[in-house]
Amino acid sequence: MLEIDxxxxxxxxxxxxxxxxxxxxxxxxxxxxILAKRKYDISKNxxxxxxxxxETEKLKNDYEQMLKNIDGKAQELIQKAITLGDENKQKIxxxxxxxAKKILDSAKKQIEYEREAVKMDLRREIVxxxxxxxxxVTEKLIDKNTKKELIEKFLQDISKx
Numbered sequence: 261m262l263e264i265d266x267x268x269x270x271x272x273x274x275x276x277x278x279x280x281x282x283x284x285x286x287x288x289x290x291x292x293x294i295l296a297k298r299k300y301d302i303s304k305n306x307x308x309x310x311x312x313x314x315e316t317e318k319l320k321n322d323y324e325q326m327l328k329n330i331d332g333k334a335q336e337l338i339q340k341a342i343t344l345g346d347e348n349k350q351k352i353x354x355x356x357x358x359x360a361k362k363i364l365d366s367a368k369k370q371i372e373y374e375r376e377a378v379k380m381d382l383r384r385e386i387v388x389x390x391x392x393x394x395x396x397v398t399e400k401l402i403d404k405n406t407k408k409e410l411i412e413k414f415l416q417d418i419s420k421x
């Protein structure tokens with residue numbers, strides 16, 4: 261059957277303690293150093309990641325601010341272009357109105373000139389005809405002095421028109 265042998269158990273305990281002592285002296289120190297280094301590396305990586313996160317946030321904020329500035333400048337440039345376009349439009353309209361007024365004034369002057377020329381031509385043509393008619397009519401009715409007065413009056417009436 262199974263018997264418990266105290267010598268074997270005691271030998272196993274002593275062997276176990278010697279093994280633990282040997283491992284303690286040989287392996288414990290390097291194992292603790294490895295774990296400490298690992299702990300340091302992990303904490304350093306976490307710290308670096310936090311620093312990178314902060315730096316990334318800062319860069320993101322800087323870029324967002326730059327985008328806002330660019331949008332503001334773009335809006336400003338668009339507004340300037342619209343204003344300039346409106347000014348140019350108004351300038352062109354004003355110049356066109358001035359030019360149209362000049363053309364209209366010139367046309368009115370030309371029409372007035374032509375009108376006066378036509379009046380003068382009509383007077384030149386009508387006066388001899390009127391004189392001829394008046395002479396024929398007046399020869400029968402009135403003398404030379406009265407003829408002259410009637411012709412002068414007729415010419416004055418035509419001049420007034």
